[in-house]
Amino acid sequence: MSMSPTGAFSGRAASHVYLSLREYERRTGRGFAIPDNVGMIVDLPHRRSFSPDAAFHRGPLTPRFLDGAPLLAVEVRSEGDYGPAAEGVMAAKRADYFAAGTLVVWDVDVLEEPSVRVYRASDPARPAQYRRGERAEAEPALPGWTMLVDELLE
Numbered sequence: 001m002s003m004s005p006t007g008a009f010s011g012r013a014a015s016h017v018y019l020s021l022r023e024y025e026r027r028t029g030r031g032f033a034i035p036d037n038v039g040m041i042v043d044l045p046h047r048r049s050f051s052p053d054a055a056f057h058r059g060p061l062t063p064r065f066l067d068g069a070p071l072l073a074v075e076v077r078s079e080g081d082y083g084p085a086a087e088g089v090m091a092a093k094r095a096d097y098f099a100a101g102t103l104v105v106w107d108v109d110v111l112e113e114p115s116v117r118v119y120r121a122s123d124p125a126r127p128a129q130y131r132r133g134e135r136a137e138a139e140p141a142l143p144g145w146t147m148l149v150d151e152l153l154e
Helices: 008-028 084-100 149-153
Strands: 032-034 040-044 047-050 054-057 072-076 104-109 115-120 128-131 135-137 146-148
Touching: 008 032, 008 054, 008 072, 008 104, 008 146, 008 149, 040 084, 047 084, 072 084, 084 104, 115 135, 115 149, 128 135, 146 149
Parallel strands: 072 104
Antiparallel strands: 032 054, 040 047, 054 072, 104 115, 115 128, 135 146
């Protein structure tokens, strides 16, 4: 499957998340911040890999695709990620993440309504939503890590 490149706002938002996760990695040593375009091998009936826009993975790091789902997967919406059909695709992707062992999925919107929806494997139907001026979190995947929603828009 061929993937289209993303726009500048979405790409920069993913980069800002990665940089914040990298600081968390350095501070805690609990895993690894993973940037966009890194594959992760999973064993699901209809999916063999993920490549989130940013992620935090337990490790170990390898020169090939990472083994297993990330603790946190971050999906930053692009222009085509809006509307009923796109919502269905995104919900199915979140379900796949959770089935593979991901604890938290961020759904980041920097194009229409700047916000972060935080979905948890423990209650995937009820996301927490954070807007400008608020700090989004990734509990229980990354204890103590937060990011100001406004930083996604810089």
